[in-house]
Amino acid sequence: xxxxxxxxxxxxxxxxxxxxxxxxxxxxxxxxxxxxxxxxxxxxxxxxxxxxxxxxxxxxxxxxxxxxxxxxxxxxxxxxxxxxxxxxxxxxxxxxxxxxxxxxxxxxxxxxxxxxxxxxxxxxxxxxxxxxxxxxxxxxxxxxxxxxxxxxxxxxxxxxxxxxxxxxxxxx
Numbered sequence: 001x002x003x004x005x006x007x008x009x010x011x012x013x014x015x016x017x018x019x020x021x022x023x024x025x026x027x028x029x030x031x032x033x034x035x036x037x038x039x040x041x042x043x044x045x046x047x048x049x050x051x052x053x054x055x056x057x058x059x060x061x062x063x064x065x066x067x068x069x070x071x072x073x074x075x076x077x078x079x080x081x082x083x084x085x086x087x088x089x090x091x092x093x094x095x096x097x098x099x100x101x102x103x104x105x106x107x108x109x110x111x112x113x114x115x116x117x118x119x120x121x122x123x124x125x126x127x128x129x130x131x132x133x134x135x136x137x138x139x140x141x142x143x144x145x146x147x148x149x150x151x152x153x154x155x156x157x158x159x160x161x162x163x164x165x166x167x168x169x170x171x172x
Contacts, residue, residue, distance in 0.1 A: 001126045003055050003070050006155055007034045009120060010074070014051050017116040026112045027051055043077065043141050049109045050077040056152075066160065072128075072153040076113065078106040079146045086138050089147035106136060106147050113151070120155075128155040 001009070014032045018025055028047040035052055043050075056071035080088040092105035120128045134150040 002157055002160060003058065003068070006070070006072070006120070006126055006128070006157060007053050007055055009126075010053050010072070010117060013116040013119055014053075014113065017112050019112065020115065026109060026116075040141065043146065044144070046077065048077060048079045049104065049106075051075070051113065052077070060159075066158055068157045068159055070155045070157050072155060074113065074151045074153065075148055076106055076109055076151070077146060077148050078104070078109060079141075079144050081144060086145055086147060089138075089145060090136060106149055110149070110151075117153070126155055126157060128153050 031050040052075040054073045058070040061067040137148045139146045
């Protein structure tokens with residue numbers, strides 16, 4: 001799996017992730033993006049929570065140049081109206097439903113992100129490790145309190161795209 005494939009796979013997994021114990025998606029499809037950096041005005045248009053995937057620096061192996069260690073960042077964004085203290089964006093607040101994303105806090109969304117990314121493993125052709133998380137960063141976008149946090153991952157990849165061969169086909 002190469003960098004393009006792993007970014008697309010993380011995007012797919014996050015878009016498909018549902019809240020544990022429900023069938024409700026964690027993220028709106030248009031709120032999981034692969035981007036270098038969105039304009040601040042674009043953040044107002046996202047349906048929260050949002051996940052932004054960014055490939056960072058990469059290094060090649062000295063002996064096998066086709067093997068790459070790729071750094072990736074995933075930024076989670078959560079916003080709640082009417083909370084000037086920042087508690088609800090961090091730990092969650094007023095909810096209309098236990099299986100809906102509205103009212104959830106960043107730390108709740110984080111759990112589901114890790115649940116989704118754990119599907120990327122050697123069976124999928126990639127080794128990915130969570131390396132570090134930043135401090136939660138509050139911002140005001142318009143009159144909306146927005147909370148952001150970066151998660152850094154390191155993935156062992158290849159320079160070329162690779163697709164696993166089909167196995168265990170059975171006739172119907």
